[in-house]
Each structure stands twice: as C-alpha cells, then as structure tokens.
Amino acid sequence: MRRAGALAGVVAGVLSLFGIAGVACAAIDPGKATAPRMEFVPPPPGSYKLQKIQRVTDALLLDSSAHSVRLSALTHSKITLLTFFYTYCVDPLGCPFAHTTLAYLRDRVRGDRALAERVRFVSVSLDPTHDTPEVIASYSKEFTIDPKFDWRFLTARRVPDLLPVLDDFGQDVSVEMDENGHPMRTLHHMLKMFLIDARGNVREIYTLAFLQPQVMFNDIKTLALETG
C-alpha cells in the first residue's frame, strides 16, 4: 500500500501542476480531481462476499494483432479486471492513473504464482478510429512486459461495434465539440474498472474514489477463494 500511496501522491502532485483544463460544460464544473484516499484497514480476503452486480454481455472486438475476439472469451475462466481507456488520454487521474494502478496490481498478483495464473486484465479502447490494433499494440508494450501475465488490449473495428459494450457496462462517454460542432480530442468518461468473476459476473466496480489497490487486491483474492 505504501507504493500505491506514493503513486497517488505523485499523481496528485502532477495534477496540481497541470491544473484542470478543457472543462466542456458551462454549468457543470466538476473542479479539481483528487486521488483516492484509504484511511482504513481493508477487510481480509474471504471475510466478505462481493455482490453479483450484472452479467457481461458478449461482443465481438479486435485484439492488438487485429484478430477478432469474443469478449466472453476474456470475461470467463479467469478473474478479470476490465477498464476502458484511450491511448492519447493525458489526464493524470484518468486513463494513465487506471493503468498505473493496474500495473501495480499486476506486480502484486505476479508475486503469487497460483493467483497470477487465474487473473487477467483487459483494457478496451474508447476510440476505435484512432486506437487501431497497431496503435494499441504499441501503447500496450509498456504494460505487457511479462508475457506470462495475461493483459489484453482491445479495440473495435468501428464505433457501432463498441457502443453495445459501453451500454452494457454502463460506461458513459461523450466527446467534446468545438465551436463549429466538430469533435475534438477530449473524451469525457467516468473512470470505471470492473472486477469480473470466472463465470462472467461483474462483482465490483471501482470509480476513482475506490481505486484503492490493497482493497482491489483483496477483492481479487476473495474471488479466488470462492472457487478454491
């Protein structure tokens, strides 16, 4: 947790240097983001049950080798942490923060060989037009340093293929427009990460306030303990 806390501190520091720009809504001013805080000792793995929030609906997406892949193949048989991102997102508490948190969790999970074989991460791009398989392949190199750890980066052939996935997960996305009504390079989306059990059920959803790596690690182990 110390490392995660340090990470959060660094990110918060970067945020304060950058400030917040690009707020698209005149009246809706969400203000400055804050890194998640954890001022409690998380309950130990297996001492609680995670709710079955929803089933994941299947869809056809593309992997970083441009092969078609069924989402259901990546949301079953292992414990899955799934998030949405886009490669050119630079909000320090947005997609980069999500992937930094996942990288930390990857290292924690890798420390437990038996657990590591039962866990995968999935990152799905929100911008299939820009984030082609080639682009996500390049982007993902930083995170897929261990070929033994299952971390997939996905995109879609086109936006309409992605929309049902977003709708199913309840992942809202909107695009900032310029004064002439043209889309710009800012996607508004609520940062969410989905913990999915080996049977394809969403068991926890983390928004920014809940991206507490120790809690997330315990949740993964809790699911692992369910099936022994």
Next chain:
Amino acid sequence: MRIHRRPIVNFCIAAIFSVAVASHADETCNSPYMSGLIKGQEDFVHVWTLGVPGLGDGWDKLVTIDANPSSKTYGKVIHKISVGSRGEAHHMGFTDDRKYLWAGGLDDSKIYVFDVGSNPSRPKLVKTIDDLPAKTGYAGPHTFYALPGRMLIGDLSNAADKGGVTGMAVYNNKGDFIAKYDMPTTTIKQVKGDGYGYDIAVNPAKNALLTSSFSGWNNYMRDLGELMKDPEAMKHFGNTMVMWNLKTMEPEQVLAVPGAPLEIRWALSEGQNWAITATALTSQLWLVSRGPQGLWQAKDVAQIGDPAKVPLPVDISITADAKGLWVNTFMDGTTHYFDLTDPQHPKETYSKHTGSQVNMVSQSWDGRRVYVTSSLLSKWDKKGKDNEQFLRAFHWDGHELTPAFEIDFTKEQLGRPHHMKFTANPSRVASLAGASAR
C-alpha cells in the same frame, strides 16, 4: 468518428467526473461518486411532487423548473411528467453517471427511473421498478444513494407488519435487484439496534456507511395530529444510527441517537472525521465522530429552536466546505443557518420564516442559492390556510435570504412539492454515437 487533431494538451476528463468531493449536501448532498457535480449555475430544479386528489391530474409527478436567471423562462415550470398513480412521492437520487434519477413512493413502494441525461429540460420516465417488497420484504423506499454501477436504497418500513423494522436494498443501474441488508436488531458495541432505517451516507476514504432511523408506514401514513396523541405509536420511532463496513456490508457499531435521526451529511475533506444529523423529535444536532479508541461516538452538539415547542427539524443541507448547515424546521416554518466552523459547537447565526410549513432545503454548490419546499408527508402536512405548497428560491449573500422566485404548487395544480435535485445543460459535447456519425 473523425477526431480533429489539436496541437495543445487536452485532458481526458475521466477523473474529474468521478471526483471525491469535499462534502455533500444538495448540490452538496449527492453521493460522492456521482459524476458531473454542478459547481456553477444550475439550469433546472426537478421536484418530486406528491399528487393531491382533485388537483390537476392528481398523480405524483416530476416537475421541472427553469432555475437559470439568464433564461426567458426563469422561475417557471417548464415540464411535468405524471407517473399515473399516487404513491406518496418522497425522495430521489441520481445514478453514478447522473444520467438517471430514481424516485420512490413511500406508500406504494414503487421506484420510478427518469432519464434526465438525454435532455434535462424534459425528463422521461424510462422504467418502473415494483418488486422491492417481493424481493426484500421491505417497503417505503426512501434514500437513493449512488454506488458505482448500482443504487443503494434505504427503506423505511416492511411489507409484513408495516412497522419500522427494515433494511437496505441494492439494485444495479439496469434496475435489477442484487442484494438486501437488514438493519441490525441485535446489540453491537453495547447498543441495541432497533432495526429502523432512513438515510444513507458513505465516506469512501473510511470505508464507512452511516445510516439513520425514522419510522414505519403505520406512522408516516397516519395523520400527524392523531399520531402525536397516541403514546404507543410514538414509541415506534428510531433511536439509533448504525456505522457499517461498506466493503463487507456488515454493521460494526450501533450508536444511540434518540429522537429519530434523519438526514446525514459527512464532512469529506481530508482530515475530517465527522458526520452530522438532526433529530426530528428531540430537535437537536448530533455529531458522529471518531473517538480516541477509533470507535465512533454520537453526541448532541446543539439545539434547533426550542425543543419544548417541537419545531420538528426535517431536512438539512451542508455547505461545500462543511463550515455551515441549513436546517428547516417544519412546524414553525423556519429556515436556520448554523455555523459549523467548530462542529463540536455549532452556532445558529441566522434564521428566517420561509413559509407556514417548510421541509426540504437544498443549496447550490457555491451556497449562493437556497431552495425550500413545503411538503413533509401527505398525512403530516398542515391543514387549511397553513397548507401552503410551494417551492421558494432565495439568494444568499452570507447575511440574508432574499427571495428570487416562487412557484405556488397549488395554484399551478401540481401537488405537494418534496425533494429537489438540480441538473444543467451540458454544452458542446456529443455522445460517442453522435460524434461518430458526423
């Protein structure tokens, strides 16, 4: 989708739409995980309104009022949508993405889901959930508190005996039932739970979920005058608050807070360790804070009006910096302001008679606008000329509430106005589908 390249740095606004905020009341009283908090001028106030037989269509309805002073229809009702029944409309809550507003009926236990994201000036009813009693045994859905991807619902009663023993239900954002959690009736940390429920408030940094307690259908659907003359019935009010472990959803501590503790507001700034509530029957502010051994403790820290006159404090609204608190007292129609700079010793610094009866109070994030509605419950509202039914908007300059506009809900044939929520028009954004089609 063709995305224009821009040479300057743009921020993905993922994180700032999922901000852990400084405190919460209304705008400041929304779940802290909700996106798109309105820190500027709200465009619309939505009022969940109880139907009155013979008044308009008589049904419960969501009334939308234009609240933007720059609009031509400022201070006017611009939309209303009836739900086709009368079930004691009461409270509402946004989903985590602020696209949908869930609204409950305390009598019929129905939950209505309105789409307020597509066009906030014209909400649409998109779903009715009517399986709460069947799935949980609970009745009277009261508080709608957004968790990521789901809604935590605090209930007031139960379907079996319609008393106050109840619990919390969890539905996903699609409207499917997920889980239920009974309010504790056992002794935890030396205090016995009464099983009653009312409000819900979460502090994510502390993994803390705090609940309060009111009364069941048998009391809240009974004429207030009769009820107060019935000593046996008056025993059936909540006298506890419960601190839950949010992750495990286990009650960890029951706190004795006599007199029906109602709305709960956390101070969520870093370093703050407290929440505040008001007790309806004993007319006090109670502070829930961490004690020296790490246990939570509840303490009465201020009186609200003259308790001997039973002013009946109802809604409260905390400022964004948690330094001030609005409190409405129903019986004397007074809106009070407490200085919370020292939360252990709140001081009333201002009060104003804002109506013959007042219930809900909501303030804008910047605290400059304060909205008050009149109705408490259909059987508890006053009779005759004192049965004013209104929404009154005020400007607040830190010293005086100055009237901004007023809607007479009786004259407009609307009903009894209760809970308020704000929305704003998003500007210069398009859906991913819309942008990709360009």
